[in-house]
Amino acid sequence: MIDRKHIGTSLPTATLEIEKGRLRFFAKAIGETDPVYVDERAAKEAGYRSLPVPPTFIIAVELDANTLFPALQNIGVNLSRILHGEQQFSYFDTICAGDTITVESRFADIFDKKNGALEFVVKESTVTNQHGKRVAEMRSVIAIRN
Amino acid sequence: MSCPSFADVTVGDTLPPIELSALDRTTLALFAGASGDHMPLHIDVDVARKAGMPDVFGHGMLSLAQLGRLITGWAPQNRLRRLSARFVGITHLGNAITCTGKVVEKLERDGEKLVRIEIQAANQFGEIKTAGDALVALP
Numbered sequence: 001m002i003d004r005k006h007i008g009t010s011l012p013t014a015t016l017e018i019e020k021g022r023l024r025f026f027a028k029a030i031g032e033t034d035p036v037y038v039d040e041r042a043a044k045e046a047g048y049r050s051l052p053v054p055p056t057f058i059i060a061v062e063l064d065a066n067t068l069f070p071a072l073q074n075i076g077v078n079l080s081r082i083l084h085g086e087q088q089f090s091y092f093d094t095i096c097a098g099d100t101i102t103v104e105s106r107f108a109d110i111f112d113k114k115n116g117a118l119e120f121v122v123k124e125s126t127v128t129n130q131h132g133k134r135v136a137e138m139r140s141v142i143a144i145r146n
Numbered sequence: 147m148s149c150p151s152f153a154d155v156t157v158g159d160t161l162p163p164i165e166l167s168a169l170d171r172t173t174l175a176l177f178a179g180a181s182g183d184h185m186p187l188h189i190d191v192d193v194a195r196k197a198g199m200p201d202v203f204g205h206g207m208l209s210l211a212q213l214g215r216l217i218t219g220w221a222p223q224n225r226l227r228r229l230s231a232r233f234v235g236i237t238h239l240g241n242a243i244t245c246t247g248k249v250v251e252k253l254e255r256d257g258e259k260l261v262r263i264e265i266q267a268a269n270q271f272g273e274i275k276t277a278g279d280a281l282v283a284l285p
Contacts, residue, residue: 001234026180028176028210029176029177029181030165030208030211035221052224054211054218055226056210057211059182063181079185080196083208083236086232087207087230087231088229089229090227091228093224
C-alpha cells in the first residue's frame with residue numbers, strides 16, 4: 001500500500017518551451033489534419049498567435065521533464081502496474097507555439113478500492129505561461145493494479 | 147472555422163463522428179514520441195507481457211487526444227473550457243475506434259453561454275473505452 005503521508009507532496013516544477021515542429025509531430029501522431037494545427041498561416045488567420053497547442057498536449061510538459069514517473073516511484077508505485085484512470089483539463093487561455101509553459105503539481109489524494117487491490121493517486125496541476133498567467137488546470141487519476 | 151451558435155444548438159444534437167482505422171503499433175510508437183509518454187508498456191511487447199498484459203496497448207491519452215479532435219473539429223479550440231474523461235477500458239491493437247459526441251445540456255456560467263457535450267470512444271464491438279464530457283462556450 002502507498003503510504004498516505006504522501007498526500008500533499010509536490011512534484012518538481014516542470015517547464016517546456018512549446019515548439020512548432022513538436023506540435024506538427026503530435027498532430028501527425030493523432031491524425032489531426034486541420035491546417036490550423038500544422039500551418040502557421042492558417043493558425044494566424046484563425047486568430048491564433050501561432051500554432052495552437054491541442055487540448056491534451058500539455059501533459060507533455062511533465063513527461064518531457066521526467067518529473068512524473070520518478071515522483072510516482074518515490075512514493076512506492078510500481079510503474080509496470082499503472083493505468084491512467086481519469087483526466088480532466090480546465091482551460092483559461094489559449095496556449096500557442098512559442099509559449100513557455102510551467103506545470104506545478106501535487107499528489108492531492110491517495111486512496112484504494114477492493115481492499116487495496118486497486119490503488120489510486122490523484123495529481124492536481126496548475127499550468128502557467130511565460131507571463132505568469134494561469135492558462136489551465138489539470139487533474140489526473142492514476143490507477144495501480146496491485 | 148465557423149462556430150455553431152448557442153441559439154442554433156439543441157440538446158440531443160450530435161457532433162460529426164471521427165472513425166479511426168484499427169489501432170496499430172506504428173501509431174503507438176508515433177504517439178509515444180510526440181506525446182512524451184515513453185512508458186514501455188505501450189511500445190515494447192516484452193515489457194507488456196512481463197506486466198501481465200497480452201500485448202502493448204493504446205495510451206489513454208491517445209484516445210483523449212482523438213476526443214479533443216472531435217470537439218475542435220466542431221468548434222474552435224479557443225472556445226473549449228473543459229475536457230474530462232474516464233478511461234474505462236483498454237484500447238487493444240486492432241480496435242477500430244469511433245469518437246462520438248452529443249450535446250446534453252445548455253447552460254450559462256460566468257457570463258458565458260455554454261454547452262456540455264458527452265463524449266465517448268468505442269471500438270467496433272461497441273465496447274466503450276473512454277467516456278467523458280466537454281464544456282464549450284458558444285457565441
